[in-house]
Amino acid sequence: MSTTMWIIVAGALVTYLTRIGGHLVLSRFQRIHPRVEAALDAVPAAVLTTLVAPAATTGGPAEWVALAVAGVVALRGSLITMFVAGAAVLILLRNLPL
């Protein structure tokens, strides 16, 4: 096998480990402390925010307006509505002859 293939196989292995590891560790405990429970309930907001916030700081006005519009639409609309709205605003603003 080539080095590249080895890296891919090892990379796949560590990726799978991260995907099953948290469960394997947690399932060894019979009872879950309320604080751990609260921490786990915080996972969606905590992790997903880190995929948005730093990216937002690297953008300019077009990206900020797109995120703001998407955020407001998300208050009322579905996920797909908000995504289409944000994407449309971004593409529009990036193609404006400014």
Place this chain on the structure above:
Amino acid sequence: MTVADRTEPKPGPLADFADGARRSLPVALASAPFGLLFGALAIQNGLSVGDTVLMSAALFAGASQLVGLDLFGQKIAPWVIVLSIFAVNFRHVLYSAALGRRLAHWTPAQRAFGFFFLTDPQYAESEKQARTGDLSFAWYMGFACLIYGCWVAEALVGAVFGNLVPDSYALGIDFMLPIYFLGLVMDFRKRPLWLPIVGMSAAASIAAYYLVGSPWHVSIGAIAGVALAAALTPGRREAGR
């Protein structure tokens, strides 16, 4: 939950699978440019078409695949590349621990198989589905299959037709996923402590992004938000689960 609730007709596995696949459509669309981009960049970085498709099929984790490619291009020790892939994917440990609590009704084999597909949207949408009370293995795999199939196919198409990639900046491709992830963040706004957690994770991840560097900002920001939630929660178990 209870056995007594037999009166409501339960949808079969097939209907569950179809429902999951339907819900995954926006994800398949939003991630398509990245699947294609990965394929194109992989060829440019000297991977064969076979290696490119294998990487998408075996890792199934976009950000870490792109980071891996970036490092292939330079002369970097293989174990450093593998460690970087691990670092980018470390957030899945949290997904896995959190979602595992909702999968007690799956068999161990179903869990072992299902966790392979635990991407960001897979996690977020599964949490939402579990809230309505019925996260079946069929629904989960319905959500995963379309995304996975597209992801692998896109690597192949991107690898073969890579030079046809259009002006990705004008199409906003580089910023589609942050918009989609913002939608997922908003979807969880009814959870306790949502705003303080989002504020903390945003501040910590931005600070880490500039002070420590990518990809560590994801783990650092996530741990800051999760730790805040733990700290703000009373330690005694007064409320039920």
